[in-house]
Amino acid sequence: MPTASPLIKLDAVSKHFGEFQALKQVSLEVKRGEKVVICGPSGSGKSTLIRCVNRLEAHESGTIVIDGIKLDENPQNMRKIRSKVGMVFQQFNLFPHLTVLENLMLGPVRARKLSADKARETALTYLGRVRIPEQADKYPRQLSGGQQQRVAIARSLCMEPEILLFDEPTSALDPEMINEVLDVMVELADSGMTMICVTHEMGFAKKVADKMIFMDHGEIVEEATPKKFFAAPESQRCQDFLEKILQH
Amino acid sequence: MLVTRPLNKILVLLLPLLLSGCAADWGWYVVNPTTKTGMTNLRFLLSGLYYTVSLSLIAILISVFVGLLVALPGLSQKPYLRRINRVYVELVRAIPILVLILWVYYGLPQVTGLSIGVFWAGVIALALSDSAFQAEIFRAGIQSIDKGQYEASHSISLSYTDMMRFVILPQAIKRILPALGNQLVYMLKMSSLVSVIGMQELTRKANELVVSEYRPLEIYTILVLEYLVLILIVSAGVRWLERRMKTDER
Numbered sequence A: 001m002p003t004a005s006p007l008i009k010l011d012a013v014s015k016h017f018g019e020f021q022a023l024k025q026v027s028l029e030v031k032r033g034e035k036v037v038i039c040g041p042s043g044s045g046k047s048t049l050i051r052c053v054n055r056l057e058a059h060e061s062g063t064i065v066i067d068g069i070k071l072d073e074n075p076q077n078m079r080k081i082r083s084k085v086g087m088v089f090q091q092f093n094l095f096p097h098l099t100v101l102e103n104l105m106l107g108p109v110r111a112r113k114l115s116a117d118k119a120r121e122t123a124l125t126y127l128g129r130v131r132i133p134e135q136a137d138k139y140p141r142q143l144s145g146g147q148q149q150r151v152a153i154a155r156s157l158c159m160e161p162e163i164l165l166f167d168e169p170t171s172a173l174d175p176e177m178i179n180e181v182l183d184v185m186v187e188l189a190d191s192g193m194t195m196i197c198v199t200h201e202m203g204f205a206k207k208v209a210d211k212m213i214f215m216d217h218g219e220i221v222e223e224a225t226p227k228k229f230f231a232a233p234e235s236q237r238c239q240d241f242l243e244k245i246l247q248h
Numbered sequence B: 001m002l003v004t005r006p007l008n009k010i011l012v013l014l015l016p017l018l019l020s021g022c023a024a025d026w027g028w029y030v031v032n033p034t035t036k037t038g039m040t041n042l043r044f045l046l047s048g049l050y051y052t053v054s055l056s057l058i059a060i061l062i063s064v065f066v067g068l069l070v071a072l073p074g075l076s077q078k079p080y081l082r083r084i085n086r087v088y089v090e091l092v093r094a095i096p097i098l099v100l101i102l103w104v105y106y107g108l109p110q111v112t113g114l115s116i117g118v119f120w121a122g123v124i125a126l127a128l129s130d131s132a133f134q135a136e137i138f139r140a141g142i143q144s145i146d147k148g149q150y151e152a153s154h155s156i157s158l159s160y161t162d163m164m165r166f167v168i169l170p171q172a173i174k175r176i177l178p179a180l181g182n183q184l185v186y187m188l189k190m191s192s193l194v195s196v197i198g199m200q201e202l203t204r205k206a207n208e209l210v211v212s213e214y215r216p217l218e219i220y221t222i223l224v225l226e227y228l229v230l231i232l233i234v235s236a237g238v239r240w241l242e243r244r245m246k247t248d249e250r
Helices: A046-053 A075-084 A100-110 A116-129 A145-157 A175-190 A202-208 A226-231 A236-245 B004-023 B036-046 B049-074 B079-093 B097-112 B118-143 B147-155 B160-197 B202-213 B216-247
Strands: A006-017 A020-031 A035-039 A061-066 A085-088 A163-167 A194-198 A211-216 A219-224
Touching: A006 A046, A006 A194, A020 A046, A020 A061, A020 A194, A020 A219, A035 A046, A035 A202, A046 A061, A046 A163, A046 A194, A046 A211, A075 A085, A085 A145, A085 B147, A100 A116, A100 A145, A100 B160, A116 A145, A145 A163, A145 A175, A145 B147, A175 A194, A175 A202, A194 A202, A202 A226, A211 A226, A211 A236, A219 A226, A219 A236, B036 B202, B036 B216, B049 B079, B049 B118, B049 B160, B049 B202, B049 B216, B079 B118, B097 B118, B097 B160, B118 B160, B147 B160, B160 B202, B160 B216, B202 B216
Parallel strands: A035 A194, A035 A211, A085 A163, A163 A194
Antiparallel strands: A006 A020, A006 A061, A211 A219
16 A cells, blocks of 8 residues: 655654753654554653644754655745644644534635535534534534544544644543544544554554554654564663553 | 612612711702703713713724734744734833823824824723733733644644634633723723813713812712713623623533
């Protein structure tokens, strides 16, 4: 499935937060259709890395090129890239004052300039895909965490993105709701979406990942196929980390 | 309940006045609606209502608009934009309203060469003065919105204007509604100051009647009641609006 040309190309990307260096010369290539799972201890820079991909954080040095467009200060490039790159957040970040349907339609109507009818149609299609078509007229607070996260995924999908970024999408969920979200993500992966997921759900990673990445102290320490990654990671730090999270 | 509660408040407030009436030499005849002159006087006092209300409403609308325009640069990442916001707020906030009214009415025409009527001079002065406070209210309200809302807006590629219009401001305005209501009450009260430049609003009417009837106690008591009723209506309106906006989400 993955083709040869990289859809996302990061080259020597660095980023500081004050004194703290969150990313140190990180380079990464993601091909179209590829699924990348990033894990690592907190503060390792994994969230910062994917947040740089749609410029929620601005990188300081190095280059990020997405689908041939260079991500820089140019606001036009930024908007072009953001319309190609969807993001799902740990805290869902749904718009609390809008209904589910309105949450889903806002981007398509305002940014993609779809007609309201077309946007509604798209919204209902994706609500169906995340299996909550009946919640269209509710407000986010009336839904469970798992349902809210699935709405958030549908909201991203309504923008018809080429790439989806997931920033610890199941970390804020009660355990019994994690699977309903992961199931949707597996389906998305099967449909050929290019995905970068920051997650510690290793079962999910084993199932969908084409590439596993372990980050620590702002660096990519290990980059391997899931098979190799879980069986025989090269670095000691990665081995220790996996031991800790796979203990139980 | 809705009708009786403000009424109760009025009665409680009236009580000391009525009690003190035992001691003072009250002459309610000046505003006795059953006599011809009393009725005429009462009509005269109430005729200021139109200007008080229209002046306050127009001024608050302008000040909300200007306040929002001033608040936005105050939220910018760029220091020079934030400085514009600070200078405006600090400068305008430092001028007493009465001084601003006098300056706009007597000074501004000399600077600009345009003559401004009493009404618009009052509107400009009140709106200008209040806009600095509105700017601070908006800034606080917008800053209270979670940064995840901005990030979600960016992630669905919304422009800055769309993000503000559809995501941030609707939530911020809901939060600052009580503060905006406060400002409207404040504005209604401050509009009395415009009487000094001859604006025919409630206070001016009362002053004029006092000059001709020599009954300051009764006439100013009526004036107090006029403002009280106006402001209780505004408070009830704001509370109704708050409730309505809350039920939107349930």
